[in-house]
Amino acid sequence: MDIIANWIWSDDSDGRGYNLCSIFRRDFRLAALPVTARLAVTADSFYRLKVNGQWLNDGPCRSWPGHCQYDVYDLDGILRAGANHIEAVVRYFGCGDFHRLPQRAGFLAQLEAADSDGNVTVIGTDTEWVAAEMPQLRRNVPKISIQQPPFECFDNSEPEAPVWRKAVLVAPAEGGPWKELKERDCRLLSRREFLFRDFVSAHRVMPAYSTVAVAPHALLFPGDTTVNTSDVLPLLIAFEIDSPRCQEVVIAREGVNVSVNGRSADGGAWHFNEGGNFVVLAPENLNGHCALYGIGFPPESGLTAEAVRDAVLVRFPKLARLAPDRPFCTLNAQFQQSVREFQPLAAGALKLPEREAFLKEFPQAEPLAAGALVDDDAHLSFVLRRAEPVQPGDVTDPEFILYPDDCCAVIRPVEGRDIELCFDLGEQNIGCWNFSLFAAAGTVVDVAAIEYKTPNGALQHTGPGCRNSMRYICREGINRYTAMQRRSGRYVYVTLRNMTAPVRFQSFRLVESTYPVVPAGSFHCSDPAMNRIYEISQRTLKLCMEDTFTDCPLYEQTLWVGDARSESLFAMSSFGAYDLVRRCIRLAGQSLDDMPMVLSQVPTGWSCIIPAWSFMWSYSVYDYWFETGDEEFLREVWPMVKKNLEGAAACVDPETGLFSAPDWNFFDWNRTDCGHRIMLYNSFFHAEALRTAAELAPVAGEPELAEGWLAQRRNLIDALNRVWDARRLAWPDSIHEDGTLSGDVSIHTSMLAALFDAAWPEHQAAVRANTVTPRSELFKVVSPFALFYLYAALEKLGLPGEILDAIGRDYRPMLEVGATTVWENISLHFNPDSDFPTRSHCHAWSAAPLYFLPRLALGIIPAGPGCRKILISPVVNRFEYASGTRPTIHGRVGVRWKKQGRELHIQVTAPAEIEVEFLPNDTTFDFEVILSRSAE
Known part of the structure; x- marks a missing residue:
């Protein structure tokens, strides 16, 4: 138009x-x-x-x-x-x-x-x-999280x-x-009605906490919409508050240290005198990703935000600053210096016992406007809930809420308590909550969702740092509302507060909202666990498809560029979502308008580069071209590919010849120290980005660029192999700023060297051993995201059966606890002391089975750009039979195979324009292969 x-x-x-x-x-x-x-x-x-x-x-x-x-x-x-x-x-x-x-x-x-x-x-x-x-939409609320908009x-x-x-x-x-x-x-996005499967429980819970909180970024830099970690957000808040009695109070905190009358907590609780008390809040750290500084008072304390008086704010304009994340905060000397200068000021302020002393020490203190306080009690009160059994008559017919008809559940007010209802969607989902109820004016409806609870009933809260909840305050009579923010979870908790009359709750449901895809890919085999792993991987990917691929539907809903590279491969293999792949490539590449390399997440107010992600973006361009043969789109984004590599070339350290950058140097959540400019895995990723670009250069119409990029690649590989540790038979993970080699050694560098053909011949045997049978001292892969690259390395080494074994080993623990989606991390590796197996229970970077099961178990392998030719080479020694489909740009390719004695019967369906060729492998040599083909 x-x-x-x-x-x-x-x-x-x-x-x-x-x-x-x-x-x-x-x-x-x-x-x-x-x-x-x-x-x-x-x-x-x-x-x-x-x-x-x-x-x-x-x-x-x-x-x-x-x-x-x-x-x-x-x-x-x-x-x-x-x-x-x-x-x-x-x-x-x-x-x-x-x-x-x-x-x-x-x-x-x-x-x-x-x-x-x-x-x-x-x-x-x-x-x-x-x-x-x-x-009606209250303005004085916190952000949902640093990644998401206001609550x-x-x-x-x-x-x-x-x-x-x-x-x-x-x-x-x-x-x-x-x-x-x-x-x-x-x-x-889609809008589909999704009903709850079950009513789970009802409880009485304590009334809401009362909070005193500020959004530091908005106070110090009003109107600014950047969100960099290297921003410095120094301020102090002090106020008087009256206590109804002498008492010990456990204060909930986010982002702040607290003193009451000059004293910190004693045994986890702060002492309040009867009458007036002087409270000081000081930031725990100044990191620009601290979205809130605040505290919460438990309801039984009688301490309320309304009782706060004479509140003052202290700014530190010489320390406060906005800063892009180059260098990243861990490598940013100016940021670290600001922290060091502020720490003694904050420590001194927390020791001041009274208002007069505080104002003498900080004469620049100014009155804190009432509008500067944000109300954070809705989600905090759920996280700190104290549940008690309901009593007869509290709740009648709660299961009526499950259906959008005229029947109503009745919830009655209880003196000194609120009522909480829990519902189960049956599986994780995402969308907008929709509900209708009859209530008295002022009745509060708090809605919060979680992904997981343990068999003994412990809830895995998202915590105050991620407010996966909302609040609705009722008018008199009928109330109908559809939330404006998409939220995810499986177990949804509705807490009714401030009831002055019975509430008749008519219905509650989810309006599911995802990218409107259909499962063009399918997989079924003789191993039920593998079938279920494929199913939950496919569901995970769908829940992480919006107007882009996203990392997870709950915590962030963010297009992380490295995640999107993997998710693009998964989506092309299972949904044929080529439009979303193009969109993500284009959005990420547009960040080069202002940055030397592609940003880590886009579009965004956070100017953060993860170099590995920038290189993976280059792989996405190659992957999409190889899958579709779309030369027109390649030519559209080709200037971006070149600029990304120009930015990378500027980061090659002249002394070592390795990639060196003051960025967030990250690949996996393993234990290696990433706080250094030279992380060796970045150079491996850089080398592969040069190789893929060199292969694309003739297609993009600039073949003369290929040799220069291949020369850069050879130089990187030589520089990497020169720092091989012959004693430890592996690469160090990093080179420190003083030139010393890191004591950390991970499997990651070896598996990348195997995958990208980057090891000198004399190192290849050790590289293979480190990848296939790693020694105990090597840091292991702990996220399914990095597992994708390990699996790819195993395929490069000719070990497809080991990949199928690894999928079973790595994903079965999710099935054992009833997971309906795949997790961000391998069970217990991320936080071994936690009661919960992972942080995010729905993370599309973990959906690698969508790529490898069709490729290996069905044996559907694209053999050239545009999927004009497909190799059929199933690994048949792990299953008795397998069948399924895999989309291509020309239509679906289907494979069904089954062993019958010493015969292997393979049926292939494929569009007429696709050439199909059977490729024997180690698992098919002992069979007489009988292959038939039909049109799709």
């Missing part, structure tokens, strides 16, 4: 505040029923669109401000002749996260409708639209009719900070 509409906003603010929300509406008439109608919509930062009262979807898709995208809706069957209206609720987050880089509040829409006579009506956002602030708290207790006024023009379509408006390059 030719966008001629304007960006608009409501007239209640300058559009640069935190967590703004407005409604926009346009009433119009059409003389005749349109035969075609398209509506383009975008916003900074979120919109929910309704046309003629029908919820169409939420948006926009994530994009960089300089490459802004709009969503397009087909309104056939929705518009009518006569009166129509478009309405959108729009939120401006006003803070940085890992999904977008907000610029200022703005909304843009353009309708184009044509009738049967060829008359075209164009309606774009302008001053004919009306706007109204939405005060959702909708206060409908005193509903007000919108006060409509003419919208205010912000900028023409291309006249503001949003440039290159283009149509969304992927489909809109």
